Structures are given as C-alpha cells and as structure tokens.
Amino acid sequence: MRRKNFCHYCGKQLSEKFLDGCVRLYCEFCRQPLYENPIPATCLVVADEKDRILLVKRSVEPQKGLWCLPGGFMELGETPEQAALRELKEETGLCGQVEQLLGVTANPSPDYHTVILIGFLVKRYSGRTRPGDDASEAACFQAHVLPDIAFDSHLHFIRTFYTKHAKTGEAVKYSLKSNC
Numbered sequence: 587m588r589r590k591n592f593c594h595y596c597g598k599q600l601s602e603k604f605l606d607g608c609v610r611l612y613c614e615f616c617r618q619p620l621y622e623n624p625i626p627a628t629c630l631v632v633a634d635e636k637d638r639i640l641l642v643k644r645s646v647e648p649q650k651g652l653w654c655l656p657g658g659f660m661e662l663g664e665t666p667e668q669a670a671l672r673e674l675k676e677e678t679g680l681c682g683q684v685e686q687l688l689g690v691t692a693n694p695s696p697d698y699h700t701v702i703l704i705g706f707l708v709k710r711y712s713g714r715t716r717p718g719d720d721a722s723e724a725a726c727f728q729a730h731v732l733p734d735i736a737f738d739s740h741l742h743f744i745r746t747f748y749t750k751h752a753k754t755g756e757a758v759k760y761s762l763k764s765n766c
C-alpha cells in the first residue's frame with residue numbers, strides 16, 4: 587500500500603507514533619493519529635435458472651482482460667446491497683434483486699492493504715446485458731467452462747455458490763482455477 591505522507595485535515599507532514607499497540611501515522615499539528623481501516627467492496631454471483639453465472643471482462647487494471655464477478659467499492663451513504671446492485675447496473679446493464687448474503691471475507695490488496703468483500707447472490711434480474719464502466723464484456727458461463735477468474739476472493743464466492751446454493755452442484759467436480 588502506498589504510504590500517506592500528509593494529514594488529510596491540515597495538510598502538514600505526518601509522523602509515526604506507537605499508539606494502541608502498533609505504529610500509526612500521526613499528525614503533530616492536529617494531535618491525532620490517522621486511523622487506517624479496511625475498504626468495503628461488494629461482488630455478486632448472478633445465477634440463472636440453469637446455474638450459469640454472469641461474469642464481466644475487466645477493462646481496467648488490476649487484472650485487465652481477465653473475467654471476474656460484477657461488483658466494486660461501496661460509496662458513502664450506500665448500504666452493501668445498494669452498492670452491489672448499483673455496480674451490477676453499471677457493469678452489466680441489469681437490474682437485480684439480492685436473494686441472500688453469500689458471505690464476507692477480508693482480502694489483502696496491493697492498493698488498499700485490506701479489502702472487506704461482501705458477496706451476494708442474485709437470482710432475479712431484468713434488462714438486457716450491456717457491458718459498461720470497468721467491464722468490456724459481460725457473459726454467462728456454465729460451471730465447467732468458466733474462464734480463469736481474476737481474483738481469488740471472487741473465486742471463493744463462486745465456489746460457495748456451486749457448493750451450497752446451485753441446484754446441480756456441478757462445479758464441485760471441477761477444479762476452479764484463479765489467475766493470481
């Protein structure tokens with residue numbers, strides 16, 4: 587993660603100070619530490635009646651050109667469900683309804699240190715697939731022909747879907763590969 591050098595509030599140079607059990611960035615002028623926290627993000631397993639799942643091809647780094655689940659970072663003021671469905675609309679053109687929570691994981695990130703990923707299952711959706719935002723393509727895949735998945739964290743939720751929620755459990759037979 588890139589180090590922060592200046593205070594968000596006063597713009598003065600930050601120093602480091604041992605506080606509450608670890609070394610933290612500290613502003614001597616504001617007399618307060620800069621607490622750094624994980625960043626929350628969402629992803630969605632959008633499944634049709636045949637247990638095919640919707641993937642998007644990334645048009646931006648990281649992992650540009652690889653496929654992943656639709657999703658992205660939460661904005662201020664959103665619920666996790668709202669953030670997930672907004673990203674679905676932006677990246678695929680589809681309007682969806684959250685069926686249920688698939689799980690929550692903490693994942694290492696080169697840019698943000700730790701990303702909290704909230705995974706949702708969507709079974710009901712409407713509209714025509716139209717890739718946009720960070721996605722150059724959007725398509726449905728059957729479990730046995732899934733492409734390499736850009737992020738292990740997304741693969742975790744794909745596995746969760748096929749082992750616990752899919753009608754067929756088809757993908758359990760296949761070793762789902764990731765590319766990182």
Ligand SMILES: [Zn+2]
Binds near residue numbers: 594596617
């Ligand atoms: Zn300051």
